[in-house]
Amino acid sequence: MDIEILASGSKGNCYKVKTSDTTLLIECGISFKEIQKKLKFKMHEIDACLITHSHKDHSKAVKDMLKSGIDCYMSYGTTEELEVLNHHRVINFKRKNYLSFQPITKQEYRSVQIGSNMILPFGSVHDTKEPVNYFILDNISDETLLFITDTAYVKYRFDRIDYLMIECNYVKKTLDDNVRNGILDINLRNRIVQNHMSLETVIGFLKANDLSKLKKIYVMHLSEHNSDEELIKTEIQKITGKSVVIC
Template identity: 45%
Template sequence: MIRIETLATGSTGNCYLIDDDRTQLLLECGIRFKDIRRKLNFRTSSVAGILISHSHKDHCKGVSSALDASLDVYMSGATASEIGISHNRIRLYENKKQFRIGTFTILPFDVQHDVENHGFLIQSDNGSKLLFATDTYYVKYKFKGLSHLMIECNYSRKILDENVESGRVPQFLANRIIGSHFSLENVLDFLKANDLSKVQEIHLLHLSDSNSDEGMFKQEVQSATGKLVYVP
């Protein structure tokens, strides 16, 4: 079993804790590190590492302070270059090459965004298998044997179109959202295309403040999958 705790999600910052009772990892570090420490009751010394998917500030804001606190931070070479950071605690990963952190085996895989971005397939020695994917409009890979999903569900195309028509969202911004984020419709297609037979939990992440509907998203995904769905 993997325990998932959302410390922050959305355009103002993203950070998630996963714990298999032997190893703790942070996925993203997009809020101030002192806020992460506070949310973890100042027990960050038990965190074995931090995975960073890409260079946008809402996913890496706290990286410098985390490094200075002697935490290992894992990112791609392109992401480190885009952030403009170097440190002896940075650990570079490569696309589709597995690596280990404690009891977790992590496989980064490329996803589609407006900068280089990676999702993570994370398998615990206890048999749990978690998929994490955010800030992408498309995931081209299929997965088997998943037990947990953490996946972006940023907007509904219907809500976004209504906001464009009403003038609440300018067309240029809508085009950027469509070209860089996962919609409810794409999430449902992705879930349909993958093996969910062992899935215990689905966590919908990074909902837009204005182009989403938390209750509707949860109901739609639950109805489509029959799984336990969380919207943090």
């Protein structure tokens, strides 16, 4: 898999993932013009866009993406909040009412096929309607990508991960120091804790999952004021022994 970071953080998120026969965007949280520029105006190469939830830093360009003829995949709740109901280019994930194998212990949604890729959405913990994250399996290369952003924690364990893209929004000590020093409002602090992953939560997730096949970790969505880039990279490398890219 070839992963390219187009934008990451509270000002906008957009990631390009090229697999054996397919090129996907995950998120479109910057302007359509910015996406065009970053892709050198080769929008025809994009087969689909996956959106995790309705917040603008993840979905800003969705209506322009649809107008340009790109299929956008998302939950029904996200479709409602983005007001793109009934658009013929919107594909909603269908819920399952039973549990099954797949790479997660419990599965809420049916997987969809895009080219050689099985896309499996799974629920996240965030203050929007029906947010999801993604597990992607390229059936040709047999490589997997786990994409996790904007969630307080991850409810599931995964059998195998080749590439991990994971949010590490804040460091708990840095966040609490900012509250004590009057830099951060306590209400905003509580909202961050209830909706985003800390370094401590990321470390817990890494310890709970099988990382034996992991090739690379991309750390996304760092807070400008509440994170510590050097500490985050050092601690994740210490736990995993893998290559870590701070997005």
